[in-house]
Amino acid sequence: xxxxxxxxxxxxxxxxxxxxxxxxxxxxxxxxxxxxxxxxxxxxxxxxxxxxxxxxxxxxxxxxxxxxxxxxxxxxxxxxxxxxxxxxxxxxxxxxxxxxxxxxxxxxxxxxxxxxxxxxxxxxxxxxxxxxxxxxxxxxxxxxxxxxxxxxxxxxxxxxxxxxxxxxxxxxxxxxxxxxxxxxxxxxxxxxxxxxxxxxxxxxxxxxxxxxxxxxxxxxxxxxxxxxxxxxxxxxxxxxxxxxxxxxxxxxxxxxxxxxxxxxxxxxxxxxxxxxxxxxxxxxxxxxxxxxxxxxxxxxxxxxxxxxxxxxxxxxxxxxxxxxxxxxxxxxxxxxxxxxxxxxxxxxxxxxxxxxxxxxxxxxxxxxxxxxxxxxxxxxxxxxxxxxxx
Numbered sequence: 001x002x003x004x005x006x007x008x009x010x011x012x013x014x015x016x017x018x019x020x021x022x023x024x025x026x027x028x029x030x031x032x033x034x035x036x037x038x039x040x041x042x043x044x045x046x047x048x049x050x051x052x053x054x055x056x057x058x059x060x061x062x063x064x065x066x067x068x069x070x071x072x073x074x075x076x077x078x079x080x081x082x083x084x085x086x087x088x089x090x091x092x093x094x095x096x097x098x099x100x101x102x103x104x105x106x107x108x109x110x111x112x113x114x115x116x117x118x119x120x121x122x123x124x125x126x127x128x129x130x131x132x133x134x135x136x137x138x139x140x141x142x143x144x145x146x147x148x149x150x151x152x153x154x155x156x157x158x159x160x161x162x163x164x165x166x167x168x169x170x171x172x173x174x175x176x177x178x179x180x181x182x183x184x185x186x187x188x189x190x191x192x193x194x195x196x197x198x199x200x201x202x203x204x205x206x207x208x209x210x211x212x213x214x215x216x217x218x219x220x221x222x223x224x225x226x227x228x229x230x231x232x233x234x235x236x237x238x239x240x241x242x243x244x245x246x247x248x249x250x251x252x253x254x255x256x257x258x259x260x261x262x263x264x265x266x267x268x269x270x271x272x273x274x275x276x277x278x279x280x281x282x283x284x285x286x287x288x289x290x291x292x293x294x295x296x297x298x299x300x301x302x303x304x305x306x307x308x309x310x311x312x313x314x315x316x317x318x319x320x321x322x323x324x325x326x327x328x329x330x331x332x333x334x335x336x337x338x339x340x341x342x343x344x345x346x347x348x349x350x351x352x353x354x355x356x357x358x359x360x361x362x363x364x365x366x367x368x369x370x371x372x373x374x375x376x377x378x379x380x381x382x383x384x385x386x387x388x389x390x
Contacts, residue, residue, distance in 0.1 A: 010072075017073050021080040024049050030084035036210035037087070037356050040202070042166055043210045046081070046088035051121040055081075057095040061103075064112060066119035071245070071310040075252035075303060082256025083263070086360035087210030089253050091124065094162045094211075097246045097368075098125030101171045101187050105230030105238040114169055114189055123168020123192070128158035128216055129239055135160075136373050138173070139182050139236065143218065145174035152188060152228065154196075154221040160367070164214035165199040168192045172218070173235050180233060187235030189227045196221035207359035244321045245310045247368050251303040251324035254332035254364040258296045261339035261357045265289065268343050268352075285342065292335045299328035319381035326374035329364035336361040 010018070028049035036043045050056040059074045060066025069077070074096060082089035099118055102111055118125055134141040143156025154174055161170075170190045177184030190197060200215030230238060266289065269280035279285050306324035309317040336358040340347035347354045365371045 010076075014073055014076060017069070018076045018080060020053065021055060021077050022083075024053060024055070025081050025084045025088075029081060029088050033085035033088070033210075034350070034353065034356065036085065038350070040204075040209040042212060043085060043088045043091075046085065047091055050081070050088075050091055054119075056091055056121060056124075057099070057118050058092060059096045060099070060115050060119040064115035064119055066115065070307075071248065072304060072307040075249060075307045078249050079252040079256035079259070079300075079303075082253040083260040085210065086253060086257050086357070086363075087208045089256060090162055090208065090211040093246070093249045093253060094127065094167075095125050096249060097162075097242065098127040098167065098169065098171050100242040100245060101127075101229055101235075101238040102189065104241050105187065105234060107230070109226060110189065110229060118169070124163055124166060125169045125171065126161050126163050126167040126216075127242070128161055128170050128172040128190075130160045131157060132159050136370060138239070139185070141173060141175060141185070143172070143174040144178075145176050145186060145188060147176075147225075148222070150225045151222050152225065154188065154190065154218045154223065156218050158216040158218070160203075160213055161216050162211055162213055162367075164216050165192075165202075165212055170197075170216065171229065172216075173239055176232055176235075182236040183233050185236040185239075186232050187229035187238050188223060189229060190218070190221060190223060194221050194223060206362060207356070208363055243368055244318050247321040247325035247374075248303060248306045248310050250364055250368050251299070251306060251321075251328035254325075254328035254361065255296065255300045255303050257357050257361050257364070258292075258299065258328075258332040258335040261336040261354055261361075262289075262292050262296055264352065264354055264357075265292065265339040265342040268346075279342075288338055288342065292338055295331045296335060299324075299331040303328055316381070316386045319378055319386045322369070322374040322377040322381070325364075325368065326371045326378070329361070329371060332361040332364050333358075 029046040032045045054067040055077050058067045058069035058077050062068035078089045078093050102114055129138055131141050145152045145154045172188050172190045176186040196219040198217045203213040270278050272279045303324045306320040309320045340354045340358050346352050
């Protein structure tokens with residue numbers, strides 16, 4: 001039997017991307033992270049730094065002026081930024097979330113128009129699916145789009161929209177035929193400057209305070225017919241396909257914040273002296289750190305495996321995207337909480353970044369589908385035989 005086994009690891013190109021993002025994150029994003037959280041302001045310094053290196057929307061294909069990063073490279077960007085500031089990591093993550101329906105379902109003209117602008121840094125992209133009465137039950141949305149000649153007129157309210165008010169472009173899901181349930185939902189690009197578009201006050205949140213979350217109000221917003229993404233009635237399909245891919249980016253975000261918390265816990269444990277020696281010498285703490293490191297690495301490997309499936313468009317992506325997001329976000333919450341415990345009273349104060357990381361980690365268990373919904377998705381995939389050929 002041959003002993004020449006393949007080695008599974010990052011390519012030199014992916015390692016270089018990680019190093020480049022880590023350098024800019026530590027130099028130009030981390031120094032502002034506490035202030036951004038304290039003031040609940042948009043991380044403009046991070047946005048500028050990411051845009052300067054084409055890391056603000058790395059997924060955009062080269063043919064539209066983007067960096068053409070694959071799914072794994074995009075995850076590396078998000079992971080490394082989240083390691084120092086989860087709010088800032090939502091810039092590349094939400095730009096992918098908002099624009100991916102255009103990539104998945106849009107024709108060449110709408111892709112050329114909006115992906116080119118996104119790549120050039122003209123404006124970010126947000127994703128408008130959730131509503132006040134339609135969260136996990138997205139099909140219950142009430143936002144309507146009615147054809148009027150060659151135009152469409154949109155009315156409704158979207159809630160929990162990340163980077164709303166900052167982004168220039170919005171993928172909006174709206175009902176075009178209420179008799180058809182999910183097949184009666186279509187997708188459109190709405191621009192911030194369109195008459196009738198307005199925003200609610202920023203939500204006062206537990207974490208990710210640097211990423212504005214606001215309602216988007218659509219009051220008889222008239223848009224031209226060429227802003228329809230793909231075909232009428234296929235919007236929900238595009239939205240769900242998008243989430244299959246972007247749940248992997250939330251997993252990467254969760255891995256990043258967990259790794260950042262572990263980094264701080266390890267450094268502190270080796271410096272903090274009690275009973276005449278570093279607390280890292282105590283076996284009880286060593287066991288805690290070991291479990292933290294083990295789970296972070298397990299989450300990372302699951303996330304990278306899911307990223308590979310996202311890039312290839314594998315049939316089991318739905319399962320792996322849900323599994324990676326669910327597992328990694330649960331790990332992030334556990335690891336950040338334990339990191340606060342390692343620092344004791346110091347971890348509970350704002351003098352150290354752990355309490356912010358713990359607050360930021362919580363949202364990864366909620367958005368892009370709660371972890372309870374992810375378990376439903378996984379179970380349905382398993383019952384449908386998704387693992388039968390593994």
